[in-house]
Amino acid sequence: MIMSIQVDRAPIVRATLDALTVFVLALIVLGPISGVVLDGFGFQGHPLRPLALALVVAAGRFLMTAALSTGAGAFFVGRFNAATASSVKIMAPQRALRTPWVLALVALGALVPFLADKYWLSVATLALIYVLLGLGLNIVVGLAGLLDLGFVAFYAVGAYFLAIGAEHFGIGFWSALALAPLLAAICGAVLAFPVLRMHGDYLAIVTLGFGEIIRLVLINAVDVTGGPNGLPAPEPTLLGIEFGRVAKQGGVPLHELLGLGYSPNGKYLFLYGVLFCVVLAAVHVVTRLRVMPLGRTWEALREDEIACRSLGINHVMVKLSAFMLSASFGGLAGVFFATQQGFVSPTSFTFLESVLVLSIVVLGGLGSTVGVVLAAIVLTLLPELLRDFAEFRTLVFGALMVVMMLWRPRGLIRPARPAFSPSRTEVAK
Amino acid sequence: MDLHIAAQQIANGCALGAIYGLIAVGYTMVYGVIRMINFAHGEVYMVSAYMSAIVLSVLTVLGVTSPVLVLLLVLFVTCAITGLFGWVIERVAYRPLRGSTNLAPLISAIGVSLMLQSYVQISQGARDQGVPNLLAGSVQMNIGSGTAQFTYMQLVILLVALSAMAVLTYVIGYTRLGRQCRATQQNRRMASALGVNTDRIISLVFVIGAITAAVGGVLVTLNYGSFNFYMGFVVGVKAFTAAVLGGIGSLPGAIVGGLILGLAEALFAGYVSTDYKDVFAFVALICVLYFKPSGLLGRPEIQKV
Numbered sequence: 026m027i028m029s030i031q032v033d034r035a036p037i038v039r040a041t042l043d044a045l046t047v048f049v050l051a052l053i054v055l056g057p058i059s060g061v062v063l064d065g066f067g068f069q070g071h072p073l074r075p076l077a078l079a080l081v082v083a084a085g086r087f088l089m090t091a092a093l094s095t096g097a098g099a100f101f102v103g104r105f106n107a108a109t110a111s112s113v114k115i116m117a118p119q120r121a122l123r124t125p126w127v128l129a130l131v132a133l134g135a136l137v138p139f140l141a142d143k144y145w146l147s148v149a150t151l152a153l154i155y156v157l158l159g160l161g162l163n164i165v166v167g168l169a170g171l172l173d174l175g176f177v178a179f180y181a182v183g184a185y186f187l188a189i190g191a192e193h194f195g196i197g198f199w200s201a202l203a204l205a206p207l208l209a210a211i212c213g214a215v216l217a218f219p220v221l222r223m224h225g226d227y228l229a230i231v232t233l234g235f236g237e238i239i240r241l242v243l244i245n246a247v248d249v250t251g252g253p254n255g256l257p258a259p260e261p262t263l264l265g266i267e268f269g270r271v272a273k274q275g276g277v278p279l280h281e282l283l284g285l286g287y288s289p290n291g292k293y294l295f296l297y298g299v300l301f302c303v304v305l306a307a308v309h310v311v312t313r314l315r316v317m318p319l320g321r322t323w324e325a326l327r328e329d330e331i332a333c334r335s336l337g338i339n340h341v342m343v344k345l346s347a348f349m350l351s352a353s354f355g356g357l358a359g360v361f362f363a364t365q366q367g368f369v370s371p372t373s374f375t376f377l378e379s380v381l382v383l384s385i386v387v388l389g390g391l392g393s394t395v396g397v398v399l400a401a402i403v404l405t406l407l408p409e410l411l412r413d414f415a416e417f418r419t420l421v422f423g424a425l426m427v428v429m430m431l432w433r434p435r436g437l438i439r440p441a442r443p444a445f446s447p448s449r450t451e452v453a454k
Numbered sequence: 455m456d457l458h459i460a461a462q463q464i465a466n467g468c469a470l471g472a473i474y475g476l477i478a479v480g481y482t483m484v485y486g487v488i489r490m491i492n493f494a495h496g497e498v499y500m501v502s503a504y505m506s507a508i509v510l511s512v513l514t515v516l517g518v519t520s521p522v523l524v525l526l527l528v529l530f531v532t533c534a535i536t537g538l539f540g541w542v543i544e545r546v547a548y549r550p551l552r553g554s555t556n557l558a559p560l561i562s563a564i565g566v567s568l569m570l571q572s573y574v575q576i577s578q579g580a581r582d583q584g585v586p587n588l589l590a591g592s593v594q595m596n597i598g599s600g601t602a603q604f605t606y607m608q609l610v611i612l613l614v615a616l617s618a619m620a621v622l623t624y625v626i627g628y629t630r631l632g633r634q635c636r637a638t639q640q641n642r643r644m645a646s647a648l649g650v651n652t653d654r655i656i657s658l659v660f661v662i663g664a665i666t667a668a669v670g671g672v673l674v675t676l677n678y679g680s681f682n683f684y685m686g687f688v689v690g691v692k693a694f695t696a697a698v699l700g701g702i703g704s705l706p707g708a709i710v711g712g713l714i715l716g717l718a719e720a721l722f723a724g725y726v727s728t729d730y731k732d733v734f735a736f737v738a739l740i741c742v743l744y745f746k747p748s749g750l751l752g753r754p755e756i757q758k759v
Contacts, residue, residue, distance in 0.1 A: 054535065054542055057508045057535060058508070058573070058574055059573075061508045061511070063504070063578060067514075068512070068515075074577070172560050174564070220740075220744075222747075226490065226491045229493075230694055231739070231740055233691060234691055234736035235736070237691070237736055238733050245729045380568060417572070419571065419572035419575075420568070420569055420572040422565075422568055423566065423569035423570075424565065424569055425565070426562060427547050427565035427569070430551060430554070434551075
């Protein structure tokens with residue numbers, strides 16, 4: 026019956042009616058908060074703001090209904106349908122894995138130190154840190170299909186491990202690089218092990234709580250963490266040689282050893298170089314993991330947990346491995362972040378940071394490595410370019426998540442995985 | 455340990471717990487029907503706090519002064535608009551995702567929560583907002599060696615929260631609509647085969663959740679007089695803890711869990727540390743999930759193929 030009513034009406038009338046309904050709804054829902062701004066115990070009226078908002082929403086609805094009534098529009102909108110776009114594309118065996126793109130990205134990354142000044146070098150370092158974070162979170166969210174909302178906690182564990190370790194236990198950049206991932210992985214295991222038995226949603230809220238606990242502890246445990254003032258992080262060294270103008274811990278600084286003039290960029294160039302190598306290694310690890318039995322099990326669990334369990338897969342241990350590995354990526358990124366900033370404080374580890382990393386994973390495609398790398402770079406560079414719109418950043422991230430889930434739940438770049446095929450030697454026989 | 459201080463903390467804890475319980479209803483009902491944690495629920499509560507302050511200041515300008523009338527009007531208008539909010543959120547951000555990947559509704563909910571937060575921040579500013587005390591005065595009681603103070607507002611909170619729960623229990627337990635809700639909760643496909651419009655019921659559950667959160671929002675605003683755009687996050691996690699503690703999916707469990715959590719938090723803040731009272735709530739959540747994931751009144755979750 027409903028169908029017949031819809032068919033009888035002219036599309037333009039239907040679009041107008043839809044738009045009108047949406048207009049009134051938007052006015053009621055959005056009106057009070059945007060139109061009446063509280064000011065002390067009184068308020069200031071801004072009647073134009075809700076009107077403009079409602080008009081924009083109504084116009085959007087009008088266009089959408091109108092587009093749906095034409096054949097081409099319906100086809101176009103249908104392509105953005107959550108239900109149809111939610112499958113993983115399986116490529117033909119032996120197809121090349123987007124190699125040119127990957128090579129171009131690597132070349133670009135390797136060229137940055139020669140092209141960038143100090144500001145852009147620090148932006149590029151930050152972008153690579155987010156690539157690392159994105160790759161880490163992607164293991165849990167994209168491959169294993171578990172939502173981790175407190176990823177920033179492991180990032181903080183890595184950063185504070187370096188800062189506190191340097192103060193009390195003589196830990197330096199390199200030892201932190203080796204130990205922080207382990208510590209973060211242990212934290213992840215302790216946190217997640219009991220929760221992984223349950224419905225996946227619980228993990229999301231427990232990690233959310235854990236992220237918040239870590240932040241509150243960092244603020245309140247002033248004796249150990251320096252509270253809101255933070256802690257200094259040690260300078261990186263290369264084989265015990267420092268990058269500063271003068272060597273603070275004795276010995277000769279690097280630029281004197283090499284007989285070069287002192288450059289304040291030295292430390293950052295070195296850090297970028299190490300980080301770049303680590304990111305390349307991480308990309309390699311993640312790519313290989315996806316075709317290993319473990320990685321395939323992660324994805325299988327994500328698609329159908331009950332089927333996997335009835336085939337004898339220990340779902341807790343498999344999820345735990347994903348969670349620990351992801352946490353260790355976070356810890357690793359934390360060490361780089363602390364070294365780059367030379368300083369750690371709780372303000373760097375808010376929930377918004379977790380959200381940023383999650384947006385990277387969501388935008389890049391849950392499970393796609395190339396997508397995550399691109400998204401990390403885009404989402405770190407864009408805010409630098411669009412500083413004037415900083416206050417809309419959270420709004421945009423939120424809208425991005427909803428829109429991506431509605432239209433492209435597997436990300437802008439649909440993850441493709443090579444089909445399973447016997448190895449070439451087998452074929453040759 | 456002074457008896458009157460303990461009594462005071464218990465009174466504060468009950469008021470706080472009643473509010474947690476009201477917000478927990480939204481989590482528990484939504485989880486019961488579609489097995490999803492509605493992360494945006496804390497933000498709906500935050501929006502309702504702003505809404506109630508806006509209605510209150512508009513009423514003040516219009517010259518309505520009778521406290522009872524103001525309270526009722528604020529409650530009614532805020533609940534209506536917030537309920538609509540809940541409906542719109544479900545319609546726009548969750549309904550199209552049924553049948554999508556497991557993760558999609560969760561991420562969408564996080565997105566909605568971020569959008570609401572920053573929408574309120576952009577339109578209302580980042581500073582703390584306040585409302586005047588509507589119902590000043592308190593009951594003084596001599597207990598032990600001192601006096602404990604129970605404000606009228608705390609009494610109103612308990613009264614409103616308990617009556618809201620009573621109405622809800624009646625609606626869910628004894629009406630046709632409630633039967634449809636329970637049927638949808640038990641088996642959505644079967645319910646829909648038997649002629650229940652499950653989409654409508656799911657919308658309705660979101661609306662009910664938003665309305666109870668709005669009742670909580672109004673009461674908090676009028677009791678504490680101060681609110682900000684990021685308060686939904688912490689309160690949301692605490693209310694969720696309350697829902698899990700009471701047994702997620704169970705309506706009386708929500709209010710029991712809320713009261714227990716509110717009392718525990720007030721006593722912790724009073725006797726141990728106020729700095730760590732939020733940490734306490736999170737640790738409580740993790741402990742409950744470790745040791746009693748089915749909650750006090752809930753049933754253990756059984757997965758069916």
